[in-house]
Amino acid sequence: MAKVLIVYYSRSGNTEQMAKLVAEGVKEGGASVEVKAVADTSLDDLKSADGIVLGSPTYYGSMSAEIKRLLDDSVKLHGKLVGKVGGAFSSAANLGGGNETTIMDMLKALLIHGMIVPGNVKGDHYGPVAINAPDERSAAQCHRMGRIIGELAVRLHQ
Numbered sequence: 001m002a003k004v005l006i007v008y009y010s011r012s013g014n015t016e017q018m019a020k021l022v023a024e025g026v027k028e029g030g031a032s033v034e035v036k037a038v039a040d041t042s043l044d045d046l047k048s049a050d051g052i053v054l055g056s057p058t059y060y061g062s063m064s065a066e067i068k069r070l071l072d073d074s075v076k077l078h079g080k081l082v083g084k085v086g087g088a089f090s091s092a093a094n095l096g097g098g099n100e101t102t103i104m105d106m107l108k109a110l111l112i113h114g115m116i117v118p119g120n121v122k123g124d125h126y127g128p129v130a131i132n133a134p135d136e137r138s139a140a141q142c143h144r145m146g147r148i149i150g151e152l153a154v155r156l157h158q
Helices: 014-028 043-048 065-077 099-112 136-156
Strands: 003-008 032-037 051-057 085-092 129-131
Touching: 003 014, 003 043, 003 065, 003 136, 014 032, 014 051, 014 085, 014 136, 043 065, 051 065, 051 099, 051 136, 065 099, 085 099, 085 136, 099 129, 129 136
Parallel strands: 003 032, 003 051, 051 085, 085 129
Antiparallel strands: none
16 A cells, blocks of 8 residues: 655644645545654655655745755655655745745755655645644645645555
C-alpha cells in the first residue's frame, strides 16, 4: 500500500490541525498516512514514504526555520526522492500574509528533488491555506489535496 508522510511544524496548533485534515483526505484517496511533527522526522522517514506533504506556518513570507532545516538536510537525499508525490500547505495570520509564497518555497524544494506535485484546479491551486485556524473552506481544501495526493500515490506506487 502506498504511504504518504505528512510533516509539519506548528507553534499555535493551526498547522497541526491542517496536517490532520490532509491526512483524512489521504486516507480517502486510498493510501496509508503517517503524520509527524518535523522535530520527530528523519531523512529515513522521507526515503521510506511514497508521498511527502509539508506544512508550515508563514513567517515573513516563507516557511518556518524547522521545515527549512529539514529541507536543507534533505540535500543528502538528492536523487533519492524522484517520483514521489509531493504537496504543501500553510497557515498564516493574515489574508495576503505570504501563505502562497510559503507553499511555493516548499514546493520548489520538492520539485528539485524530482517529486511529482499535482495542482488543484478548484480552490487553492498550489496547496491549502488557512488564516489562523482552518475554517470550513480551508478544511475542505485540505481534504481535497490529501485525496488527490493519496490517489496519485496509489496509482504510482502499487
